Amino acid sequence: MEPVDAERARQLSLFRPLGYQRNSCGYCKSDNGSASYYTSSVAVRPEHYGELIDRGWRRSGTLYYKQNLQRSCCPHYTLRLEASAFRPRRDQRKAINRWNKFILGPEYMRKVARLSPRSREEKRDRKCNFNVLSAVHEVEYGNLKRPIDPATKRALEPAHRFEVNLEGDSASQAKFDLFVKYQTKIHREDVSRWKLKDFKNFLCSGIKKTETGEKKLGSWHQCYRLDGKLIAVAVLDLVPSGVSSVYVFYDPEYEQWEFGKLSAMREIAFSIENNYPYYYMGYYIHSCQKMRYKGNYRPQYILDPESYSWDPLDGELTEKLDKQSYVSLSRDRSSGDESRSTTTTTALDSDVNEEELSLFALNMPGVLKLDEVKALKLGGWHLLYHGSFVQMSDLVGWEDMPIDNPQSVRGIVSELAAVLGPSIVSNSAVVLFD
Numbered sequence: 001m002e003p004v005d006a007e008r009a010r011q012l013s014l015f016r017p018l019g020y021q022r023n024s025c026g027y028c029k030s031d032n033g034s035a036s037y038y039t040s041s042v043a044v045r046p047e048h049y050g051e052l053i054d055r056g057w058r059r060s061g062t063l064y065y066k067q068n069l070q071r072s073c074c075p076h077y078t079l080r081l082e083a084s085a086f087r088p089r090r091d092q093r094k095a096i097n098r099w100n101k102f103i104l105g106p107e108y109m110r111k112v113a114r115l116s117p118r119s120r121e122e123k124r125d126r127k128c129n130f131n132v133l134s135a136v137h138e139v140e141y142g143n144l145k146r147p148i149d150p151a152t153k154r155a156l157e158p159a160h161r162f163e164v165n166l167e168g169d170s171a172s173q174a175k176f177d178l179f180v181k182y183q184t185k186i187h188r189e190d191v192s193r194w195k196l197k198d199f200k201n202f203l204c205s206g207i208k209k210t211e212t213g214e215k216k217l218g219s220w221h222q223c224y225r226l227d228g229k230l231i232a233v234a235v236l237d238l239v240p241s242g243v244s245s246v247y248v249f250y251d252p253e254y255e256q257w258e259f260g261k262l263s264a265m266r267e268i269a270f271s272i273e274n275n276y277p278y279y280y281m282g283y284y285i286h287s288c289q290k291m292r293y294k295g296n297y298r299p300q301y302i303l304d305p306e307s308y309s310w311d312p313l314d315g316e317l318t319e320k321l322d323k324q325s326y327v328s329l330s331r332d333r334s335s336g337d338e339s340r341s342t343t344t345t346t347a348l349d350s351d352v353n354e355e356e357l358s359l360f361a362l363n364m365p366g367v368l369k370l371d372e373v374k375a376l377k378l379g380g381w382h383l384l385y386h387g388s389f390v391q392m393s394d395l396v397g398w399e400d401m402p403i404d405n406p407q408s409v410r411g412i413v414s415e416l417a418a419v420l421g422p423s424i425v426s427n428s429a430v431v432l433f434d
Helices: 006-011 046-053 090-104 106-115 120-128 132-137 173-185 196-203 252-257 259-273 289-296 315-323 329-335 370-374 409-420
Strands: 013-023 034-043 057-060 063-067 077-082 162-168 210-212 215-226 229-239 242-250 278-284 300-303 310-312 382-385 388-391 428-431
Touching: 013 409, 034 409, 046 057, 046 215, 046 229, 090 106, 090 132, 090 252, 090 259, 132 259, 173 196, 173 229, 173 242, 173 252, 196 242, 215 259, 229 252, 229 259, 242 252, 242 259, 252 259, 259 278, 278 289, 278 300, 310 315, 315 329, 370 409, 409 428
Parallel strands: 013 428, 242 278, 382 428
Antiparallel strands: 013 034, 034 063, 057 063, 077 278, 077 300, 162 215, 210 215, 215 229, 229 242, 300 310, 382 388
16 A cells, blocks of 8 residues: 555545444344444545445444344344335325425415416326425425415415425534433433433534535435424435435424434435435344334345345345345355355354454354455555554564454454455554554
């Protein structure tokens, strides 16, 4: 790798390896049922995070993780929707229509129909076709028809003033107060769990903001305001390939309006309007009923954990997920043996602690093999040390360190490279020491 000058340094993403860990599962509640590789970063470029998403990664604040689907009780599959091909279901259309009627109010709707009636063609088209883009925007205050009411000589006003803006992912007291209200009312959490700094770390510590032409990239907040009051925030990561939904929180007083559906369709519309090909709804857990709703937004595709190809979430894939928790269609097709998805997990003694083993001994799906990592020649990988960049080979004894020992520096770095992949390795640096 070439030496790092100031411009090159700005182009690098930084990663601090945290290693492979087992934790309790937040879905089926089993102890130590979930296994993932973790890294942290406060400096990831959006194009690099887009590549990581397409390799099965997600983030929570500055914590980035990639699950070992083959060794987890509830495998987390990466999901993406082809935005331009989206066709909403009846219940999704109904949610938008209900919200729009609430915003406008019956009096406004009645008077506008009389003072500024739609043409016959417009009525026919509206009845026969549902346009997601127009539906999510038509009741925004700046888009409303406001003809003059002859009785009052004033422009008509809707029942509510509704506005949606894309803003930076900064923290504010209004956002924090709304978040705490949502977490305590909807998720039944104790109010003492969350402080402003926790909120900042969770939802205001995103990927870097950069500009590619007219396309926004980085982490943003899509803020919903009703009559000037903040009522919902959708946290979004914008990467070159798409819009990644991070989290949505809203005022519980408006729970009846199904903000999950409203925000999802608005984010799909945002993807289409701004030329982001895909909409990422996060992880899909087939065994968890609460996560099944994501499959209702079609056409959805699941990332194959081994080949990183995309398979439709229907037919063959759905049938296999109904029968077994871990599925890799690419493996099944190449082997011709459908049972191999569940039988090739490396056998370990029951008393063996996975966290003490080398990642290469676990055969984690989608991770580079030891020989592939050796071919990367990690001695040239950049290391950020006390504000300056050096190469791994500059470390004393680098060549003598065992590459398959998770306790050695070289072993730690090699595992990180294996899960990040060659493209990210060539465009990043490692942080090992404070």
